[in-house]
Amino acid sequence: MRVVLAEDLFLLRDGLIRMLQAYDFEVVAAVDTGPDLLQALLTERPDVAVVDVRLPPTFTDEGLQAALEARRQIPGLPVLVLSQYVEQLYAKELLADGSGAIGYLLKDRVFDPDEFVATVHRVAAGGTALDPQVIAMLVSNTERTKPLERLTPREREVLELMAEGRSNGAIAERMVITERAVKKHTANIFLKLDLPPSEEDHRRVLAVLAFLQVAP
Amino acid sequence: MTSSITTGVVNNVQNTDTTGRSGRNPLRALGNAIRSCLRGPVLAALAVPQLLLLTAATVAASLLGLGVGALLVPPTIVAIRGLAGLRRRLAADWTGVEIRDPYQPLPDAEAGFKGAWKRCQAMLSDQATWRDLLWLLVDPMVGFTLAILPLTVVAYGVLGLVLPQFWQSIADNGGNTWYLWIHVTSSGAAGTAALFGVPVMLAGLAVAPAVMRAHTALAKSLLGPTARAEALAAERKVAHLTETRRDALTTQAAELRRIERDLHDGAQARLVAMGMNLGVAERLVERDPEAAKQLLAETRQASASALNELRDLVRGIHPPVLADRGLADAVRALCMDSPLNVTVSAELPGRPEAPVESALYFAVSEALTNAAKHSGASHVDVQLWYENGTLKAQITDDGTGGADPSRGTGLRGLERRLATFDGVLAVRSPLGGPTTLTMELPCELYSRRTSSS
Missing domain, CATH: 1.10.10.10 (Winged helix-like DNA-binding domain superfamily/Winged helix DNA-binding domain)
Known part of the structure; x- marks a missing residue:
């Protein structure tokens, strides 16, 4: 399965690449800025993208914006967004087009590689995966x-x-x-x-x- | 002393403004002169309310001994201040001279005779009140004369021009037969007088702007703040700044202490525990692999908890959405997390400086928390907008009302938070609701990347 990875912290990017490769993913591009991510998503058209919300150059929600833009051009492109924080607002924005194939998880979830990889597969297959914390906020x-x-x-x-x-x-x-x-x-x-x-x-x-x- | 300083300021303004421009453009200079001429009578007409108010003030003051005066003096003074305010506005609109309000702040309105007496005392002990009265006395004489002078001279010029037609009937009816130094008793003399008509008119027009300036200078010398009043105002400002700065520092120190404590008891403690667990696991890994595995799982759990705590801490310091998206979206995100049903409408053409943004964000956050905790409301409406250089937020809930800033520490804290940035909080919360909080922060907006919607 072909993956595009976007993460600006070298250690995390490296760790994620190794983890994904250990589970037989092919990392076709590993980028560290928003514009590079958009470029990679549009040219590589991967089976799934794993994207950090906060990316250079602005260090705001660059990753989210790039993912949303890519999905506007390639509807239903599977994207799993990782973040240090989860916000209902962002979850809504990601899901708003109704085409699914969206994951939105806290970065901590990579601590459990089996579970994390299962989630990547689910998103790649068109499913939706929201972090339990987003759901907890909703239910409260x-x-x-x-x-x-x-x-x-x-x-x-x-x-x-x-x-x-x-x-x-x-x-x-x-x-x-x-x-x-x-x-x-x-x-x-x-x-x-x-x-x-x-x-x-x-x-x-x-x-x-x-x-x-x-x-x- | 004071008046000479203020007059100097008036002249400076004039030199750089009106005169400078009119010197380049004769047509504009003529327009300015005619306007000044015609505005004269308006200023002269002020004499009527001035004399009425002067009379009213005298009557009210003479009744002070009977007590009723205390009820009559404040409204009279308020009316006088209104008229003085009008003259100040005219100075700004017509001559571009700013005359600032010289008044001392009044005590908060109190009901009853005692409140009226207090206000009366405060007004009477304000030097500016007496200077206003002096203006009421002087302006109807000096100001009136100045105000009508240019137009009168122009009218005299017109009279000169029409003398050849009318001198006969004027002389026949026993009217004044002198024009300037000419005794108009023949057509020849009337013709000579007519020759002077145009120069006299022009002279009237020529002096009009200068007379207008003089009139403004007179107003400013009496209606503007004296050096002493300015010093007092500056002192008050310094006192206010000192107080808000002390509050800001206290709040900040408390915040830092809270953060330090949270880190110390939370993430830091967990990291220590994790290190210890890992050390033990390292030793157990060969002797008792099952126990080591158990410890490692616990350690992973602890790292997740540490992350959770750090996340909550960061949210409390500077929420990521605020940094990413700015105030509007951050407040929207905040409202989604609120247990209440909150609607948000925001119209912000840009983003303020980060500290201001953060202050208003936390103020809104606190207001929402208050609404959820105390008001018993089920719906809250939040509005954000920018108007006249002020960032405004209005939070209305449909709760039971009765919120009182003088009792709750929450509202006081909110007020202090905003005061650091010269912001203000207004609370309207009648018993039975609804409660409306209005926050205003003076600031500039910059067009960084703004809200997505």
Whole structure:
């Protein structure tokens, strides 16, 4: 699988390259600035990009902007954004186009290589993976999660895990229920959130968007 | 002494401004002269309210002994200040001379007779009040004469021009038959007088701007602040700056202590523990690999916790979104994290300096926290905009109201935070709500990369 990597700190970039290579990824470009990232994404068209939010030259959200711009030109280009901080605002911006294939994780998540690499694969396959911390922020906001009140606590739990990007199998394992039970919950979630019938992956993205309160 | 200084200032302004320009352009000079002529009567007309107010002030003051005066004096003085303010504005608009308000700040309004008496005392002990009264006395005489002089001279010139037609009827009706030094008793003499008409008119026009300046100088000498009042104002400013600076330093020191404590008890302690764990794991790795593995897992957990704590700390010092996106988006992000339902509308054409931005951000943050904690509100509306060189934020919640800055330390802290940057906080919170906080920070905006939306 071909990866473009953007990280300005040498140690982290080096570590990430080694980790990805150890899991049989081909790092086709490793860049350290926003403009270089955009260039690499457009010319290499990788299977997935792993991008640090804060990049030179401005050291603001350069990486995020480059990723968003690349996705405007190549819709659905899988991007996993890493950051020292997670912001709901940025999660919304990344997911706003509704085409999925977005990951948004705290940098700490690379501490668990297996889990991290699984997430990269999920994003590459078109899934959505939000950091548990983003989800925790969303859930703590009781006023704004009102539309989700129609969901049962069980269904909310499934939706949260879905937002983290977990497959039905993984969700079943986490919640210690059968995969069929998970399927039933997801079907109920789609129904209660008024999501139009379409391909399963897309509906999962839409459900997460509804969770984030973004108009798809 | 004072008046000579102020007059000097008036002249300087004139030399660089009006006279300089008119010297280059005769047409503009003529326009300026005509305007000055016509403005004279307006200034002269001020004599009517001036004399009325002078009378009112005399009556009110004479009733002070009866007590009622205390109720009558303040509104009279307020009216006088209004008229003086009008004259100051005219000076700025017509001659480009700035006359600053000389008044001492008044005590906060208090209800009842006691409050009125206090205000009355404060006003009467202000030197500027007496100088205003002097202006009411002097201006209707000296100012009035100056004001009507140019137009009168011009009118006299016009009279000269029309004498050949009208001298006969004037003389027949027993009117004044003298024009300048000419005794107009024949057509010949009237013709000679007519020759002087145009020069007299021109003389009137020529002196008009200078007379206008003199009038302004008179106003400034009486309505402007004296050197003593200026010194007092400067002293007050220094006192205010000293106080806000001390507050800023105290707040800053407290912040630093908090950061130091957080680091010491949090991330630093965790790093020590991690180092120890790693040391133990190193020794255990061969003897008891299972235990070593357990320790390593714990250490990884500790590093994640340390990172979490550092993150929270940084958010409290300078939030990353604020650095990345500026105030509007940072406040939007803040509102998304709030437990309340918050709507944000922001209209900022640029970004202020980082310290100002940060101050307003934390002020809004504190206001939101207050709303969530105390108000019982479910909806909050945040507005950010920039107007007249001032950055403004208004936070309105639909809670129970009754917030009082004199009781809560939260609002006081907010006020101090803003005061460091000469900002102000206004609280409107009637019992039963809604509560509206308005914050204003004077600053300039720069067009760095601005908000994305």
